[in-house]
Amino acid sequence: MTTEDKEFICGPCDYLQTPKTAVVWCPTCEEGLCHDCSVHHIAGKLTRDHKPINIDHYKEMPRKMIEEVKKCLKHDEIYELYCQNHKTHCCVQCVKEIHARCTGVTLLRQVIENIKTSAMVTEIMQELENRMGGLVKLTENRKKNVDRIDKQSSNLCTEFRRMRKAIESVLDEFESALNEEATSVKNTQSSKVNNSIDKIGAQKSVYKELHSNLQKVIAYGNNLQVYLAVKTIEEKLNRGDKELESLLKTASGFQEINVAFECNEHLSSLLTKNVKPGMVRTSCSPLKCEFKTPHGKEAQISSTNTGTTVSKLKIKTYVQTFQAHLSLSLDSSKTNISSIVPLPSGQTVITDYGGQQGVMLFHRNGSFNTRFNNLGSPYGACLIGDSVLAVSFPCNNNIKLLEIVESTCSILNIFRIKQSCYGLSFNSAGNIVAASAEPDNGIIVVGLNGQILKRVNLNLPMIRNVHCYRDKIIVTEFESTEILVFDPEGRKVITHTFNWEPDTRNICVDKHGNIFVCALNTEKVTVIPNDGNIRVDVLEPDDRLHIPKAIAYDKRTNTIAVAGRDGLFSAIYDIFYN
Known part of the structure; x- marks a missing residue:
């Protein structure tokens, strides 16, 4: 916040109740001066070494930085002293309460007399420039990251289409090989079944001939001939049954043969809606653009609790x-x-x-x-009270609150x-x-x-x-x-x-x-x-x-x-x- 929207009145004229607009500002007296008063101010014996500035320049300065931090926030008194031991400014009350035993307490105005050309101002200006330069580089780095994200995101589908074509090519080759294998399996297994059909047909022809012969013996033979024919046929039936039973147990052509396609489990998983063939994943790594923020010397010196290293x-x-x-x-x-x-x-x-x-x-x-x-x-496990622990149980997907008193343990909550x-x-x-x-x-x-x-x-x-x-x-x-x-x-x-x-x-x-x-x-x-x-x-x-x-x-x-x-x-x- 600046003071540019505030109208400044000449201090001496205001005191004489003849207010005039100030045209300059005296940083030493901390008041505005009109044209006439500024002439007397420069000529006066006590004020001729003061260096007034144009009121417009004063208005450009941030008000908080030049006015509100002049006073000690604790004692509401102007900072007038400086402690060399702690490298900090202080008011009179601060010296009494905090710096009473410090050596080297001196007037603040003497310390800051040549501050504009001091190393302190030069260093802080350099630090600000370094920070601004670092932020420019950091911004460029982030913009490049956005561009990289854009390109990588665009390449995702391109890469997937390339992979898809490669997969289709592999599947085409597999389909061709599968067709050849299916034809071979069909010929082999069909041959086995056809062979069993031939054996069944041969046995059927034998039974048909026996049936026809028995009809003729019954029609034209005597009782003994019929008896002998039946006995012969019974023997042949028993022998034929044993042969057929043996074929049914051992011959591959007498089994129920089915041909099916068994999909590889990895390929099968891709055909389900619940399993994605891939996913978009993001990863993070430390910035390649360094942005250093070293601690200032004043901050380190004035800290009252530096910790134990x-x-x-x-x-x-x-x-x-x-x-x-x-x-x-x-x-x-x-x-x-x-x-x-x-x-x-x-x-x-x-x-x-x-x-x-x-x-x-x-x-x-x-x-x-x-x-x-x-x-x-x-x-x-972590302590959340004098005797209460929070304990995690990953296998059970829960966290238990346990109270341990002496040798006992109670579950307070799950x-x-x-x-x-x-x-x-x-x-x-x-x-x-x-x-x-x-x-x-x-x-x-x-x-x-x-x-x-x-x-x-x-x-x-x-x-x-x-x-x-x-x-x-x-x-x-x-x-x-x-x-x-x-x-x-x-x-x-x-x-x-x-x-x-x-x-x-x-x-x-x-x-x-x-x-x-x-x-x-x-x-x-x-x-x-x-x-x-x-x-x-x-x-x-x-x-x-x-x-x-x-x-x-x-x-x-x-x-x-x-x-x-x-x-x-x-x-x-x-x-x-x-």
């Missing part, structure tokens, strides 16, 4: 092995630890997606307490999601965020009443783990080397890529914003610092860490808990902050 951590580890009677009952081929949740009570919950142990509960010292294995095969949900997290809005593969390939947000509030497709068909931190959603895929960070609308914010063999597993974030991730195959726990420094492997196989699958941050003790498996054994590792 990895360089400020002193890490200690110790192993808490589960009691032998549990370890011996674990079948490593069927046990699949998928999540770990430290409870406010000091106990720890670990889920076994393998289905053998279910939801396992451990004491403060890491020893086994009890298991709840009649719930199904749990995958993800949310029938009707799709597989894996990793769970609890966001700042008080809702459950679940990693869901088909059909979402992203996340779903579920209210505590079980209603699905939102679906965000991230184009990640193998998504398994999710963690919410402030307004960010951090996810990993199965057999991946990346950690992906999205905003609540599904826009990718950043990608962290690791030079290890795939398999990032579960993730968590501590109170300082440092991201911890389990690497299953390399058997490491790595931290991505909040300040962008070099990543650090905080736990490795030498620390007796084997097959790490689940990780969680415990706010109560300010530690990281990791669940892994060493043969038949499991362990919890804690990372202590200095």
Whole structure:
């Protein structure tokens, strides 16, 4: 917003109640001057070093930027001082309350005396130009993407028609070969049946001749001759019946022969309405056009909470092995630890997606307490209250709310999601965020009443783990080397890529914003610092860490808990902050 629509009155004339329109503006006195007053202003001993500007130029300046931010929002006083320690401007009250012990508090007007030619202004102008240039490139990149989408979309049908012609050509060849095969089958099988007809005809001729001969013997022979003829015919009938019975059992010509076309199952599936021969699929990848937004120096210096980075951590580890009677009952081929949740009570919950142990509960010292294995095969778990957990059961397509008190577990509610949900997290809005593969390939947000509030497709068909931190959603895929960070609308914010063999597993974030991730195959726990420094492997196989699958941050003790498996054994590792 500018001041161009405002009429400015000469300050001195207005004071004398003879208002005149201002033609210049004195930035030092912060008032307008008419022509006559401006002449006296320039000539006056106390004001001759002031540098008035044309009133039209003043009107072009944004009002908010030059007027409304002059005062401290907290104390409603003019900014008059500058703290060298914190590199920030302040009012008198700010100095008393915040900067009383700071050295180097000086007058703001002295600090900004030559600001127009200072490096600060030069740098910010350069930053703005860089941003504008970056946005121009980004716009060009997006326009090219639109053109590419247009071309690729147009090519879809062209490509399908090409594939269709190729398929028709193959089908024509197959039809020709099928016709030859059908003719061969017809000739072979018809020959077998015709051969059986010939045998039947021959036998029929024998019976016809016997019938005729018997009629003649009956008409002209004596009783003995008739008797002997009948006996002869009976013998021949018995012998003929046996021969015919043998033919009916063994000869291929005496079977019901049918010829039919059996369609290949892959081709048959294409002929059904429910199966599409293909689909239009979109894929996303990071921008090839970089748009850097570095943090300003002032913002970094004036921040009162910079967080604790990895360089400020002193890490200690110790192993808490589960009691032998549990370890011996674990079948490593069927046990699949998928999540770990430290409870406010000091106990720890670990889920076994393998289905053998279910939801396992451990004491403060890491020893086994009890298991709840009649719930199904749990995958993800997150704390939504002091003693209430949300636990996902992908095989059952539901999420259960469990209340765990001491050694008991009660089902408070069952949310029938009707799709597989894996990793769970609890966001700042008080809702459950679940990693869901088909059909979402992203996340779903579920209210505590079980209603699905939102679906965000991230184009990640193998998504398994999710963690919410402030307004960010951090996810990993199965057999991946990346950690992906999205905003609540599904826009990718950043990608962290690791030079290890795939398999990032579960993730968590501590109170300082440092991201911890389990690497299953390399058997490491790595931290991505909040300040962008070099990543650090905080736990490795030498620390007796084997097959790490689940990780969680415990706010109560300010530690990281990791669940892994060493043969038949499991362990919890804690990372202590200095």
